[in-house]
Structure formats: C-alpha cells, structure tokens
Amino acid sequence: MKIASGIEMLEITANLTMGPGVLYPTLIWDQEEAILVDTGLPGQLLQIEEAMKKQMCQYQAAKNNHYPS
Numbered sequence: 001m002k003i004a005s006g007i008e009m010l011e012i013t014a015n016l017t018m019g020p021g022v023l024y025p026t027l028i029w030d031q032e033e034a035i036l037v038d039t040g041l042p043g044q045l046l047q048i049e050e051a052m053k054k055q056m057c058q059y060q061a062a063k064n065n066h067y068p069s
Helices: 045-066
Strands: 002-004 007-009 012-016 019-023 026-029 034-037
Touching: 012 045, 034 045
Parallel strands: none
Antiparallel strands: 002 007, 007 026, 012 019, 026 034
C-alpha cells in the first residue's frame, strides 16, 4: 500500500499466536537506495523478500520513467 512518494507498506500474511494475521513492514526509498523497516517474525524472510521484489519492480519502473539514464 502506497503511503507517500517513496514510502510503501508491504503486506505479509503470518500465523500469529491468536491465528492468521497480517504484518506491515515498510519500505522507504529514493533514487539511490531502499530501506526496509521490518516488523516481521522469524521464518518470514522469503515472504518479505518476495514482497520487496514486487515493490522494487514497481519502483524500478517508476524510476525509469522519472529518472532516465
């Protein structure tokens, strides 16, 4: 979910103590780098990586449209 330009909240499903739930790690980026503010749980690295890859593909497409080489 886009929060603002360069700030995206990822959606990660998880099995929590009280049953299924959703966690929202936040990805912050600009044209030079990206930072993940992780609120995940142990064992979720692959889910977080997949969500980041999806978002970074969108980021790269936007970057290519706005910051041509």
